[in-house]
Amino acid sequence: MSRLRRFFRTPEAIVGALILALLAAMALAAPLLFPGDPQAIAGPALLPPFQDWSLPLGTDRLGRDVLAELFHGARTSLAVGLAAAAAALLIGAVVGTLAGFAGGLVGEVLMRITDAFQTVPSFLLALAFVSVVGPSLGVVVTAIALGAWTGPARVARAEVLSIRERDYVAGARVVGMHPLEIAFREVLPNALPPVLALSSVIVAAAILTEAALSFLGLGDPNRVTWGGMIAEGRTVLRTAPFLSVVPGIALVLTVLGVYLAGEGVVESTAVRRSLS
Amino acid sequence: MTRALRLLRRRLVGSVFVLLIVVIGSFLLLEAAPGDAVDAYIVSTGGDAGMIELLRHRWGLDQSELTRLANYLWALLHLDLGQSVTFSRPIRDVILERLPTTLILMGSATALSFGLGSALGIYAGARPGSIRDRFLSIGSLALYAVPGFWLGLVLIVVFAVDLRWLPIGGIETIASGKTGLARAADIATHLVLPVSALGFIYLALYLRMMRAGMAEAWRQDFILAARARGLPRRRIVLAHVARNALLPLVTMLGLQSAQMLGGSVVIESVFAVPGLGRLAQEAVAGRDTPLLLGIILVSAVLVVVINLLVDLVYAVLDPRVGAGEASA
Numbered sequence: 001m002s003r004l005r006r007f008f009r010t011p012e013a014i015v016g017a018l019i020l021a022l023l024a025a026m027a028l029a030a031p032l033l034f035p036g037d038p039q040a041i042a043g044p045a046l047l048p049p050f051q052d053w054s055l056p057l058g059t060d061r062l063g064r065d066v067l068a069e070l071f072h073g074a075r076t077s078l079a080v081g082l083a084a085a086a087a088a089l090l091i092g093a094v095v096g097t098l099a100g101f102a103g104g105l106v107g108e109v110l111m112r113i114t115d116a117f118q119t120v121p122s123f124l125l126a127l128a129f130v131s132v133v134g135p136s137l138g139v140v141v142t143a144i145a146l147g148a149w150t151g152p153a154r155v156a157r158a159e160v161l162s163i164r165e166r167d168y169v170a171g172a173r174v175v176g177m178h179p180l181e182i183a184f185r186e187v188l189p190n191a192l193p194p195v196l197a198l199s200s201v202i203v204a205a206a207i208l209t210e211a212a213l214s215f216l217g218l219g220d221p222n223r224v225t226w227g228g229m230i231a232e233g234r235t236v237l238r239t240a241p242f243l244s245v246v247p248g249i250a251l252v253l254t255v256l257g258v259y260l261a262g263e264g265v266v267e268s269t270a271v272r273r274s275l276s
Numbered sequence: 277m278t279r280a281l282r283l284l285r286r287r288l289v290g291s292v293f294v295l296l297i298v299v300i301g302s303f304l305l306l307e308a309a310p311g312d313a314v315d316a317y318i319v320s321t322g323g324d325a326g327m328i329e330l331l332r333h334r335w336g337l338d339q340s341e342l343t344r345l346a347n348y349l350w351a352l353l354h355l356d357l358g359q360s361v362t363f364s365r366p367i368r369d370v371i372l373e374r375l376p377t378t379l380i381l382m383g384s385a386t387a388l389s390f391g392l393g394s395a396l397g398i399y400a401g402a403r404p405g406s407i408r409d410r411f412l413s414i415g416s417l418a419l420y421a422v423p424g425f426w427l428g429l430v431l432i433v434v435f436a437v438d439l440r441w442l443p444i445g446g447i448e449t450i451a452s453g454k455t456g457l458a459r460a461a462d463i464a465t466h467l468v469l470p471v472s473a474l475g476f477i478y479l480a481l482y483l484r485m486m487r488a489g490m491a492e493a494w495r496q497d498f499i500l501a502a503r504a505r506g507l508p509r510r511r512i513v514l515a516h517v518a519r520n521a522l523l524p525l526v527t528m529l530g531l532q533s534a535q536m537l538g539g540s541v542v543i544e545s546v547f548a549v550p551g552l553g554r555l556a557q558e559a560v561a562g563r564d565t566p567l568l569l570g571i572i573l574v575s576a577v578l579v580v581v582i583n584l585l586v587d588l589v590y591a592v593l594d595p596r597v598g599a600g601e602a603s604a
Contacts, residue, residue: 012414115290116297119576123538124556128302128568131560132309208423212542215425216557230426241433248426255421263417 006268013264019257026074034068038224042068046240060229060243061236070250072224077254080141081207087145088202092152093188093195099153100160100191101183111157114150122147126209130218137220140213144206151202152195159191193269200262204255211251226251280591287587291580298576299352303345306565315563317361357570362562367570371552375574377447378551380463381470381544382536386529388475390482394525397486401521402513404491412483420480424539428473428546435469442468445548470547474539478532482525489521496520523594530586534579 008014030038042065047058049066057066099110117125126143133139163169164187172182213219214227226247233243314331323331332338339347351358357367400412436444443449448462493499494517502512541553548554552571559567 112290112293113297115294116301116576119294119534119579120298120302120572121534121538121541121575121579123535123541124572124575127541127556127560128305128572131563131568132306132565204421211423212425215423215542216545218560227423230429234429237429237433238437241437244426244429245433248423248430251423251426252418252421255423256418259417259421 007264010264010267012260013267016257016260016262016264019253020261023074023078023254023257026071027078030068030071030075034065034071038068038072039064046236048240049242049246057246058242060232061240066229066243066246069224069229070226070247073226073229073247073250074254076137076220076223076225077207077210077251080137080144080210081203081258083141084144084148084206084210085199085203087141088148088206089152089195089199091145091149092154093156093192095149096153096156096195097160097183097188097191100157101164101179101187107157110153114153117147118150120147123209123212126213127216127218130213135218135220137223140210140218140220143213144209147209148202148206152198155198156188156191156195159194160187163187163190197266197269200258200265204258204262207251207255207258280588283587283591284584287584291584295573295576295580299349299573300345302569302572303348304341306569307341307344309563309565319563352573357573358566360564360567360570362558362564362567367567370555370567371570371574374550374552374555377549378537378540378544378553381467381474381540381549381551382533384467384471385475385478385540386532386536388471389478390525390529392475393479393482394486394522396479397483397521398490398513398518400483401487401490401517404487404494409487413487416480416483419476420484422477424473424477425542425546427476428470428543431469431473432546442466445546447549447551466549470543470549473546474536474543477539478536481528481532485525485528486518486521489524490517493517493520523590526586526590526593530583533582534575537575537578 008017041063043052043055043059043063045059045061045063047055047063049058050056051058055065055067057070060066060069095110095114099107099114102110125147126140129143129146130139133142160183169182169186172186173179177186210219210225211227211230214225215231217228217231219225219228229247230244230251233240233245233247237244314328314337317331318328337344348358355368357371359365360367360370363370396412396416400409403409432444435442443466445466447466448454448459449466452459452462454462499512499516502516507516537553540551541556543549544551544553545557552575556568556571558564559571
């Protein structure tokens with residue numbers, strides 16, 4: 001309980017948590033409030049916002065309900081952001097633990113592979129991957145995770161390098177535990193906190209990358225995405241800029257919410273650490 | 277100087293390994309693509325089965341995967357990246373034609389984000405916890421949350437469509453017949469918006485790093501000593517606090533280069549800037565896998581070179597680096 005209170009100490013963390021809660025509510029409520037296909041035609045084309053109260057945010061170039069698209073887009077953004085970040089953290093933690101715990105040639109090779117992934121611009125990698133395999137939600141998630149796991153891997157490795165010299169690891173060896181069992185059951189859980197501290201940055205980056213991919217037309221074509229909405233609005237940028245501006249603001253708020261909440265978490269744990 | 281050279285030699289050996297992994301990895305990834313260069317070529321030109329056979333044979337696509345990888349590596353040693361399908365020209369030439377534009381875009385955006393970001397970071401970090409510090413911290417976080425391509429569109433709406441101050445896209449006025457300085461000025465006005473869109477996002481990063489580093493430095497003993505000596509505050513801020521916080525920013529400069537290159541793909545597409553990033557998108561649209569492979573490789577080399585340069589600069593700035601690494 002006190003931890004929660006500590007989290008809500010700063011106004012930034014409160015704002016971040018509120019934004020994320022609102023977003024989660026939007027994502028969950030989308031199929032209830034806007035049942036049916038959000039990509040179906042709902043009214044006249046290019047209706048400006050705040051004119052017709054059955055279509056509060058107006059319609060796009062093809063007459064689709066912008067508010068419905070916005071709600072369904074929240075689902076995609078959140079799903080892709082969370083899934084890609086979870087995958088990246090998982091891959092990073094496993095590779096980093098193996099590299100740090102094995103050391104020697106295996107560790108060296110794993111770190112060189114990490115270097116290679118870091119050398120290729122992650123967006124270019126995602127672009128190539130999606131274009132090769134074909135756009136679908138799972139592929140986009142994989143593509144983003146491929147470019148995002150290196151950071152967690154480095155942090156996990158550094159942490160494992162210091163943990164593996166501790167007494168309890170030596171104890172586990174003496175007891176005769178298998179090295180892999182030691183690595184993943186004794187060392188990895190203790191190396192996780194600094195790795196997890198990266199999660200807000202990774203979720204935010206994943207949401208932005210997904211938006212950029214959909215903007216370039218490489219998102220899942222069967223899903224509404226905010227990036228895709230911005231690209232769609234771009235064709236009528238001169239006459240109806242709100243079509244690009246509205247989903248963009250949603251993106252900014254989402255990513256900002258993730259950052260703020262993440263800072264709140266880091267700060268609340270930092271306090272705890274400095275107290276102990 | 278031998279210190280820097282030693283560092284350079286060590287890094288070069290590692291870089292060759294890393295680049296080799298990049299080549300093999302991306303080759304295998306793009307091999308997995310359904311259809312090959314011949315399919316892409318036939319779609320655009322048309323042709324019968326005999327023609328397909330002939331082309332596959334001529335382009336060496338009827339050989340095994342391993343042979344082709346070996347051939348590709350062998351050609352790479354001669355700086356030959358193969359033939360582009362969509363452009364019907366050597367890939368090396370196409371990339372070299374586009375590279376300068378991207379380098380100018382990236383260089384200007386980096387200068388903007390690093391310069392303005394660290395300056396604002398010093399301003400915020402001079403008084404940690406003050407109103408202006410809080411304002412800048414929140415503001416930079418908000419800026420960091422903005423997708424670059426969307427910022428680009430907003431800038432276009434405001435400065436190109438509404439105010440008509442700046443051109444909407446492209447790299448220079450088509451067929452303007454401008455030369456020399458007039459042409460340079462023309463290109464510069466075309467670059468203002470894309471450079472801003474790309475640079476402003478990363479500005480936040482440098483601002484936050486600078487500010488955090490300064491907040492940390494204020495707590496150090498040597499700052500206390502400088503205050504005790506009665507140095508003017510301005511001098512403490514600039515020569516002692518900011519200077520110590522600057523070094524990590526230099527490292528970030530190298531780490532960010534890959535991100536910047538990735539970001540320029542989208543920005544170049546928004547502003548129709550004919551650079552490497554737009555070429556990557558054209559390669560994707562035209563299913564030109566050899567070209568995409570070439571772009572990935574050139575980007576990787578670029579990132580490696582930038583990081584080497586940054587390491588060298590760092591070694592010059594920080595006398596501790598490489599000093600005790602004679603045996604390493």
